[in-house]
Amino acid sequence: MAVRDAVARAATFDHAVLSFVGPTGYPMTVAADFVVDAAGVTIDVGPLHASTRPADGQEVGLLFSHIRPQPGIGYDERRYVNAWGRAQVRGTHVSVTIEQATGWDEADVPFFEYAERTLPEAKRYMDELGSKPRLSRFWTVFLAARLPFLTATIVPVALGGAVAARDHRFGWGWFLLALVGAVLIHIGLNMANDLFDDASGADEANVTPTPFSGGSRVLQYGLVSRRAATVATAACYLGGIAIGLGLAAARGWGLLAIGGVGVAISLAYSAPPLKLVHRGVGELVTAVGFGPVTTLGTYYVCAQRWSAEALAVSVPVAALIALVLYVNEIPDRAGDAAVGKRTLPVRWPQARVVRGYAIGAGIAYSAVVGGVVGGLTPAWTLVALLTIPMARKVHRGLVRHYDRPYDLMPSMQANIALHLVTGLLLLAGYLIDLLTR
Amino acid sequence: MRSDSFSGVLPEQVEALLNAALVAELTVIDGRGRPVSYPLIPLYDGTRIYMTSAALFSKKLRHIKANPKVSVALTDPVGVPLEPFARATIEGDAVVHDGDLHTDWERLLPLWRAKEPVIDKFVKMRFGIPLFFERSVIEIAPTRVLYWAGGATHRAPVVTELAAAK
Numbered sequence: 210m211a212v213r214d215a216v217a218r219a220a221t222f223d224h225a226v227l228s229f230v231g232p233t234g235y236p237m238t239v240a241a242d243f244v245v246d247a248a249g250v251t252i253d254v255g256p257l258h259a260s261t262r263p264a265d266g267q268e269v270g271l272l273f274s275h276i277r278p279q280p281g282i283g284y285d286e287r288r289y290v291n292a293w294g295r296a297q298v299r300g301t302h303v304s305v306t307i308e309q310a311t312g313w314d315e316a317d318v319p320f321f322e323y324a325e326r327t328l329p330e331a332k333r334y335m336d337e338l339g340s341k342p343r344l345s346r347f348w349t350v351f352l353a354a355r356l357p358f359l360t361a362t363i364v365p366v367a368l369g370g371a372v373a374a375r376d377h378r379f380g381w382g383w384f385l386l387a388l389v390g391a392v393l394i395h396i397g398l399n400m401a402n403d404l405f406d407d408a409s410g411a412d413e414a415n416v417t418p419t420p421f422s423g424g425s426r427v428l429q430y431g432l433v434s435r436r437a438a439t440v441a442t443a444a445c446y447l448g449g450i451a452i453g454l455g456l457a458a459a460r461g462w463g464l465l466a467i468g469g470v471g472v473a474i475s476l477a478y479s480a481p482p483l484k485l486v487h488r489g490v491g492e493l494v495t496a497v498g499f500g501p502v503t504t505l506g507t508y509y510v511c512a513q514r515w516s517a518e519a520l521a522v523s524v525p526v527a528a529l530i531a532l533v534l535y536v537n538e539i540p541d542r543a544g545d546a547a548v549g550k551r552t553l554p555v556r557w558p559q560a561r562v563v564r565g566y567a568i569g570a571g572i573a574y575s576a577v578v579g580g581v582v583g584g585l586t587p588a589w590t591l592v593a594l595l596t597i598p599m600a601r602k603v604h605r606g607l608v609r610h611y612d613r614p615y616d617l618m619p620s621m622q623a624n625i626a627l628h629l630v631t632g633l634l635l636l637a638g639y640l641i642d643l644l645t646r
Numbered sequence: 647m648r649s650d651s652f653s654g655v656l657p658e659q660v661e662a663l664l665n666a667a668l669v670a671e672l673t674v675i676d677g678r679g680r681p682v683s684y685p686l687i688p689l690y691d692g693t694r695i696y697m698t699s700a701a702l703f704s705k706k707l708r709h710i711k712a713n714p715k716v717s718v719a720l721t722d723p724v725g726v727p728l729e730p731f732a733r734a735t736i737e738g739d740a741v742v743h744d745g746d747l748h749t750d751w752e753r754l755l756p757l758w759r760a761k762e763p764v765i766d767k768f769v770k771m772r773f774g775i776p777l778f779f780e781r782s783v784i785e786i787a788p789t790r791v792l793y794w795a796g797g798a799t800h801r802a803p804v805v806t807e808l809a810a811a812k
Contacts, residue, residue, distance in 0.1 A: 212776075223724075224721065226719055228683055228719075233790075235790070236716060237715045239719070239792075240733055258799065261792070270680060270681040276725055282671075291682065301706070311696070324702050324777070324778060327702040327703060330702065331700070331702040331777045334701050334704035334707065340780070343776075344776055453734045553807075
């Protein structure tokens with residue numbers, strides 16, 4: 210922190226805490242009033258009793274600290290300035306010309322970002338101790354697999370099943386096998402993404418991760434080794450592919466085409482040489498993978514044929530899941546840009562990104578209406594339009610909090626809920642249609 | 647060793663400050679011989695002062711390991727909500743306990759909870775910021791106390807030597 214900045218910030222505190230090494234070798238610490246000089250580099254502390262004043266010329270530290278206790282929450286308004294300089298004793302006062310300063314204000318750097326920035330310090334310290342951070346097995350798997358994001362797979366799989374049910378082709382066994390296979394590929398994709406973003410440095414360069422962006426962080430935090438993550442990734446892919454091959458053998462080799470596209474997209478998303486997410490097409494392939502590929506694949510597993518209806522109903526959730534990725538990339542864009550991961554929010558200015566969100570949501574809702582107007586999907590699926598206010602809320606959040614990752618979190622959360630709720634309403638539309646036929 | 651006039655090893659009025667304090671300033675001496683202060687929540691069991699530090703903010707722990715002489719100051723009327731207001735500085739010798747960063751500090755949870763009940767909620771959500779809950783314990787044996795009634799540090803402090811507490 211620059212000296213003048215530190216002194217200017219110090220001037221906003223109520224009192225100073227002066228410290229110096231006393232004659233017994235212990236730090237002597239004493240609080241007092243203070244004033245800042247007009248030049249903004251010297252701080253005059255006092256009055257102080259003679260027994261608690263440093264020697265003239267002694268190096269001293271000054272701490273200015275503030276918190277606001279918040280019952281039931283903890284603290285907020287945390288900020289401090291640490292400054293050092295030589296003491297000049299002038300009567301009962303000690304004048305300190307500041308030579309060096311550090312500090313933190315959570316209004317400027319939110320606590321979570323502050324903690325991320327000190328990650329290397331933690332790693333060094335724990336390495337020296339031979340200590341490794343850990344969590345329970347449940348939470349480690351929860352984080353590493355990014356389990357809450359599995360709704361991105363569950364929704365399109367369920368829609369594929371719903372269309373099959375409407376065609377009287379639904380079978381629980383085939384449906385559940387398709388679900389398990391798709392979930393395994395999705396978990397493999399999540400972990401592969403962490404591995405490749407760790408290798409490229411994208412996740413390390415990102416100091417503003419949120420629960421919705423910046424990867425799972427299990428590798429950065431040392432909760433999972435790269436080796437374990439690699440083995441788990443391979444196991445998920447092998448399991449998913451094995452189920453897919455088994456389903457193709459049992460239900461029709463046509464499944465190989467769409468399953469192959471799904472697996473290829475999930476790998477090429479992060480993995481070299483294609484690294485599609487680095488090339489500004491990550492959002493598009495995410496839409497394809499978590500939309501038509503998954504819904505059509507599930508339908509095929511159940512019905513052993515293709516369906517224009519399954520394709521039509523997959524488009525809204527495809528658009529909305531692409532928007533989930535798109536919004537979650539906004540707080541990551543500095544870290545992504547640093548390693549050449551040129552996502553759309555990296556490539557585009559704020560206004561275009563926000564406009565892009567509106568267009569994406571418009572595509573999703575147009576597809577809902579288009580499916581019904583085109584006679585492909587049941588009229589009851591129009592109930593999904595009820596989520597339009599949610600989309601508008603996310604859009605407003607993007608406008609207001611675009612540059613503040615932690616303030617953007619409610620919008621990211623609402624955007625994920627938008628995909629899930631819209632998908633559930635589409636399913637509800639199918640259920641009502643089935644019950645009222 | 648406890649004096650008859652103390653409920654713990656510290657003078658009663660200082661214990662009252664310490665027990666009320668939501669934040670104190672821990673001052674350590676860095677490798678250059680320079681004092682460095684950190685705002686931390688102080689915990690007190692009647693004999694020792696305890697503070698905990700996340701591995702994320704471990705510089706102070708290195709300093710203490712190199713030079714265990716520290717002081718704990720209670721200075722802030724907001725962070726030490728006690729009437730009548732007073733200030734105190736407690737000098738002491740610190741030891742860093744970092745055997746198991748994941749669990750050792752949890753023995754202090756009863757003391758921590760008494761001051762900051764919300765800590766239980768944070769501990770349950772430790773998966774959200776796991777390295778914040780990999781923590782070392784700083785145990786401080788007080789050796790000398792300076793006390794300023796009314797927080798008036800322009801006056802001479804009341805000094806209590808606590809060599810016996812060591």
